Amino acid sequence: MEMKILKEGTGEIFCKNTPTEMRNWTRVNKTRALVDKRMRIKDAVKKFIKDGDYLAIGGFGHIRIPMAIIYEIVRQRVKNLSVAGHTAVQDIDVLMAGGCVSSVDIAYVVGFELRGLSGVQRRLFESGQVKKTEYTNGAMSYRVRAGAQGIPFIPVKVMLGTDTMMHSPGKVVQCPFTGEKVLLLPALNPDVCIIHAHRADMYGNVQIDGHIVKDDLQARASKRVIVTCEELVSDEIIRSDPGKTVIPFYMVDAVIEQPWGSHPGNMPYKYYFDHEFTEDYLTAGRDKDLEAIDYWLEKWVYSLNDYDEYLTKLGAKRLYNLRDLEFLRAPVR
Amino acid sequence: MVQKDYTLRELMAVVAAKQLVDGKSVAVGTGLPLVAAMFAQKTHAPNLVIFFEAGGIAPQLPTLPISVGDSRTIHKALCTTTLIDIMDSMRRGFIDYAFLGGAQIDKYGNLNSTMIGDNYEYPKVRFPGSGGANDFGSLAWETLIIMDRHSPRRFVEKVDFITTPGYLYGIGAREEEGLSPGTGPSKVITDLCLFDFAPETKIMRLKAIHPGIKVEDVKRATGFEFIIPDNIETTTPPTEEDLIILHEVIDPEGRIFPK
Numbered sequence: 001m002e003m004k005i006l007k008e009g010t011g012e013i014f015c016k017n018t019p020t021e022m023r024n025w026t027r028v029n030k031t032r033a034l035v036d037k038r039m040r041i042k043d044a045v046k047k048f049i050k051d052g053d054y055l056a057i058g059g060f061g062h063i064r065i066p067m068a069i070i071y072e073i074v075r076q077r078v079k080n081l082s083v084a085g086h087t088a089v090q091d092i093d094v095l096m097a098g099g100c101v102s103s104v105d106i107a108y109v110v111g112f113e114l115r116g117l118s119g120v121q122r123r124l125f126e127s128g129q130v131k132k133t134e135y136t137n138g139a140m141s142y143r144v145r146a147g148a149q150g151i152p153f154i155p156v157k158v159m160l161g162t163d164t165m166m167h168s169p170g171k172v173v174q175c176p177f178t179g180e181k182v183l184l185l186p187a188l189n190p191d192v193c194i195i196h197a198h199r200a201d202m203y204g205n206v207q208i209d210g211h212i213v214k215d216d217l218q219a220r221a222s223k224r225v226i227v228t229c230e231e232l233v234s235d236e237i238i239r240s241d242p243g244k245t246v247i248p249f250y251m252v253d254a255v256i257e258q259p260w261g262s263h264p265g266n267m268p269y270k271y272y273f274d275h276e277f278t279e280d281y282l283t284a285g286r287d288k289d290l291e292a293i294d295y296w297l298e299k300w301v302y303s304l305n306d307y308d309e310y311l312t313k314l315g316a317k318r319l320y321n322l323r324d325l326e327f328l329r330a331p332v333r
Numbered sequence: 334m335v336q337k338d339y340t341l342r343e344l345m346a347v348v349a350a351k352q353l354v355d356g357k358s359v360a361v362g363t364g365l366p367l368v369a370a371m372f373a374q375k376t377h378a379p380n381l382v383i384f385f386e387a388g389g390i391a392p393q394l395p396t397l398p399i400s401v402g403d404s405r406t407i408h409k410a411l412c413t414t415t416l417i418d419i420m421d422s423m424r425r426g427f428i429d430y431a432f433l434g435g436a437q438i439d440k441y442g443n444l445n446s447t448m449i450g451d452n453y454e455y456p457k458v459r460f461p462g463s464g465g466a467n468d469f470g471s472l473a474w475e476t477l478i479i480m481d482r483h484s485p486r487r488f489v490e491k492v493d494f495i496t497t498p499g500y501l502y503g504i505g506a507r508e509e510e511g512l513s514p515g516t517g518p519s520k521v522i523t524d525l526c527l528f529d530f531a532p533e534t535k536i537m538r539l540k541a542i543h544p545g546i547k548v549e550d551v552k553r554a555t556g557f558e559f560i561i562p563d564n565i566e567t568t569t570p571p572t573e574e575d576l577i578i579l580h581e582v583i584d585p586e587g588r589i590f591p592k
Contacts, residue, residue: 060387060402087387087402087416087464111461113400114363114588125459134447137386138468141417157424158471161510162443163495164463167453172511181511211388211413213402268404326404328395 006181007172009165011133014082014103015054017189017223019150025223030250036202037255041228041307044254045072048224049192054082056144056188056222058195058215061089062112062265062273064208066196066228068258068307074098075301084190085109086140086214090265090278093118096130097285097293098301103131105188107140112282119286120293134167135159139185141214146187147221155182193222195247196261198270200229204252205238205245210268212246219247225254230270232257260311260319272325274318339571341524342481343579343590344543346372347571349432349479349522357429358382360419360469363401364589365479366432371397371583376575384428386465388414397584401465420465423472431469431476436460437492438480440537440557441506442499442518442530444470445492453494463496470497476518483523485556500535526551527568531560541566 039047049055059065070091073081080102083092087108095101097120110121124130135143138158146154159165160172160183170183195215200206206227208215219225225247232255238245261267264274264281284296304310311319317333324331342365349369353359355378361367371394374381382391387402391411398405407413422428435444446466448456470476476499480487499518500506508514517535521528527541538560539551544567551559571579584590 060400063387063400063402063404085462089400106462108461108464110459111464115399117460122459126456128454134462136463136467137416137465138420138472141415141420145417157511157513158420158468159463160471160512161495161498161501161507162467164447164467164497183511210404210407211402212415213387214416216415217417266400266403268407272404273399 003173003176005171005173009168009170011168012131013169013186014105014131014133015188015190017054017191019147019152019187019189022189022223023150032250034203034249037204037252038202038232039254039256041068041072041256041258044226044256045069045076045078048226048253049073049078051079052081053191054084056084056086056190056193056218057088057091058193058213058218059091059262059265060213061087061091061108062278063262064196064213064267065091065262065265066194067091067263067265068228068256068261069194069226070094071301071307071310073100074297084140084188087137089113093120093285096120096124097297101130105135105140106132107135107137112278115278115282118282133169134164136164139168140188141217143185143188144214144217144221146185147189148217152187153184154187155184157182159183188221190218190222192224192226193218194226195219195228196258196267197227197229199231199233199237200227200255201233201235201238202255203235203249204247204255205235205249206247206252207238207244208246216246219251225252227252227254228256228258228261230259230261230267258307261307263314263319266326270326271319271322274322339576340590341543343571343576344568345479345481345522345524346579347575348527348568349477350376352477352520352522353378353381353430356380358384358427359430359432360384360386360423360428360473361401361432362434362466363398364434365481366434367397368579368583368589369479370432372578375578375582384419384422386416386419388416388419390414396586397588420468420472423469426474428473429475431473432479433466433469433476433497434479435466435496437487437489438478438521439489439492439499440559441501441503441535442476442478442521442537443492443495443501444478444497444499445494447494447496449493451493466497470499470518471512472516474516478518478521480521480523483525483554485554488555488557490557500530504533504535525554528559536560538562539565541568543568544570
């Protein structure tokens, strides 16, 4: 049975890496040795994130997001990133406010779920300043699964018959075995994946408590992986329960211990959302006067040297309150 | 006991909850769909299994989550996993209901949550896009749709963008496009009425109206022709006990039902 293309979308493919190139690149560039990968966030961003890279972000938009890395990307004024909008919320919004993003694979963007829409993203997408292609959350996960597996495309059973499909690069074909119609989507092998996890050792063995979302697949599909963690642990701890290692060391390029690294996002079993912080951020972004968001960035990103200064500015009391919220207990402090 | 002092949003939540059968499974988003699922669990359907697309399975929800991925969605869960694992379970046939909403809906139950306007490159309003909605609407056995603010701007002849498939362009269309047989939207719950879909055409059909609402009101608020059968039921309003569950147990912070 010949595989004929029955229908196809017009969406642009923003990430050009192919699985075979990735494989060859990995052979030469990724160490398999157990080496100490600790470094400063500043240095990791400088070393591994380049203008024009395709970026995949771990967590779920405002849950377990690598905000310390995000702020550093903005601070270093990285330009023309393509981003996997695989439910992207606070993470992509700050990158877009900072002018770092030129194109987005959209599954979920612009929204802050129950908190409403983002002014920053609406402005940039509605004016056409940032390019876009449509997918779904499932579709983006399928694409990184193909990338992780090292195959160039993957047949899926979503998006069929819709405008979402027509604005993707997907192609509808008949299965050569059963004759059933399926949608083919290109594999996704991002240049860089940034993740915030609960713990890791200095070699990059990573553990996540609770839902993993898509971090396991994104780490497996990406060229470079930068991990921040709430707690840096000895490899004895990792070796005592190796089934908890969701990302093994050889995929990881940099490890940074960064407590409170998901603020103002939620970190399951650690701290809940900083509602007030995010509401203030959204208000600045929705202001028609663009100076409001620039002022916010100056105050919380550009004027600070690093994430430690950011945490100091937030203050201990504010952060500890988020722990009380997470554990559904009345604040006592 | 029937309590007269309720809002249409509260009524919608209760009517939506009653569509869920005990012992089945549902994938939900935040907002009213989740309120409905939580309400069903706390009333007639204690064995309803709730799935969240970010990877939470069968949590014991302490309060209403803000996100389908926040800590509350995995609170005392039976399993925490990955987004793709949830979609795989749905594709494999384990998930009975998906609960969705959108900015616009047409007579075949196609949903738009992507954009308003006629130019994709420069939309009048850009919305979030599919998220997991298209996956849910493609893969779950049955899609339940909640639409508040029932008006001709939201119930339209043609949606500006089909984000999530309903019955697309009519009977047989889902199968023709490659979606699995036996799937699609079954009910649409609004602040005026409850629709189902006529089996012979897959066009929206008035099934029940809320107390005090007339068929004329529904017609005026709907931008397309729907089917009006001879017998139209009236929905049952929430009881005082129902309202206590909604306000004090499910949404004490008043995020969905402002105080």
